[in-house]
Amino acid sequence: MVHCGRVLFRKYGNFIDNVRLFIKGGSGGMGYPRLGGEGGKGGDVWIVAHKKMTLKQLKDKYPQKRFVAEGGANSRISALKGSKGKDYEIPVPVGISITDENGKIIGELNKEGDRILVAEGGLGGKLLTNFLPLKGQRRIIHLDLKLIADVGLVGFPNAGKSSLLSRVSHAKPAIADYAFTTLKPELGKIMYDDFKQISVADLPGLIEGAHMNKGMGHKFLKHIERTRQLLFVVDIGGFQLSSQTKYRTAFETIILLTKELELYKEELQTKPALLAVNKMDLPDAQDKFHELVNQLQNPKDFLHLFDKNMIPERTMEFQHIIPISALTGEGIEELKNYIRRSLDEHANQENEAYHKKQLLNLRISNIASYSEPLSKQTIASSRMDII
Known part of the structure; x- marks a missing residue:
């Protein structure tokens, strides 16, 4: 039996979802040619994920957005092997994608404690370098935050997503009768009576052409990538962005939303989805x-x-279609139940698939280890026949 409870709500003020940084590994230390001493390697620069960190905090704390690791120590008579320079660790939020200046992905940090080396320190002076130190790696990188939430709300402006989150959270986000009410991501947490928590992300509303980055386009769609499940929210009365645009029925709205997801990235359509x-x-x-x-x-x-x-x-194939009214509260408890049930079912399927894969790998390993001595035995008996 699923117990529904209260929902905690968190609104991101002055939300920042991307930052550009200059980083440089430390220079190596000088070698000592006469005694063959080696300088210490320069420190490295690492990006490390922290749960309580935000990109806004990073930007406020380091306004220059410049990070340089410590240089390696020079070789000297008292210490022919110079010590390594101190590494520089840059704290970032969980859910960060790191790219270089050319847009090439360096890596992602998806959980607390994940770390990625982004700039190596230079080698210390040694025989190989004619005892001259090398400079550390220097580069420009981009930190791009893609929200990680259990459920991502998908809908055109005025579908009632903010009202829905407000209803389930008893919070009071800014809601008005105009398009683009939500201009920055908002996160809510559904708290169940048995202490189960499910995070829900309400994101800036899509418009037609979002895949081409119209409106909040890519800002919206990139966050959807990092949710486990989609919750489409549509207005039963249909949708019209303005007097200059076409009126769309609820069915047309769903088809257009599906098309926007497909044009941006087809894999988004494979996520489990509910329809409110x-x-x-x-x-x-x-x-x-x-x-x-x-x-x-x-x-x-x-x-x-x-x-x-x-x-x-x-x-889209919706696992459940739930009629609701964010205004009156109709269907809200049922919606919470279905959200949890769907997430639990998906988690069970993932676990089952993982265990099947592990079992298959074990069988393959056993077959390989069994067949090897068998083949040697066969070869030996063949030789005996020839003799």
């Missing part, structure tokens, strides 16, 4: 809901209504 149909307190909502469910069960019967470039290669 919001604003069920509106007149005729029940009739529209039944119509929407029929359309989702038989999508091919309605895709002729779309331009070809709007139709996704594959439509």
Whole structure:
């Protein structure tokens, strides 16, 4: 039995999700040619993940955004082997992707304590370098934060995502009757009675063309990559961004959202997904809901209504469709139940797949170790036959 409880809410003020840094490894120490002494290696620069760190804190603490490791010690008569320079560790939040100046990915930090070497210190002077020290590696890197949450809310502006998070958290985010209410990510935590916690990320609303970085485009979509599950939130009454744009029904909204995810990165469509149909307190909502469910069960019967470039290669398959009203609270408890159930089912599937893989590897290993002596025995008997 699933017990639902309260939800904690955290809003990120002055949210920063990317930072550019200059980093340099320490220079090596001088060698001692007459006695063959070697200088110490320069210190290295590491990026280390910390749970309680934010990119804003990093930027505030190090406004110059310049990090240089300590140089290696020179070789001298009292210490022919110079000591290594002290490493520099840069604290960053969990969920950081690190790229170089050319956009090449250096690595990712997905959990507390993860660390990546980003700039090596130079070698100390030795025979190989004619006892002259080498300079440390210097480079420009970019830290890009992609939120890590259990659930990511997906929806066009005014779908009611902020209202939904407000309802389940009893918090009061800025909500108004205009597009782009959410301009920066907000995180909520669902707290269940048995102390289970599920994090939910409410992200800036998508618009058509987001995959081309229109509106909040890539800022939104990159965060979605780092969620375990998607929760589509649509307005049963449909959506219209402005008087200059087309009105979209709830079904059209889902198709367009799916297309935006596909055009940005197809793998996003493979994530487990739920659908919350919001604003069920509106007149005729029940009739529209039944119509929407029929359309989702038989999508091919309605895709002729779309331009070809709007139709996704594959439509989303929702594990559950839950009618809700963030205004009245209708369906909210059921939604919390389904979110937890879906995450638990997905975790069980991942565990099962992992154990199957481990078992397969063990069998392959056993077969290999068994077949080797058998083949030697076969070779030996063959030789005896020849004799």
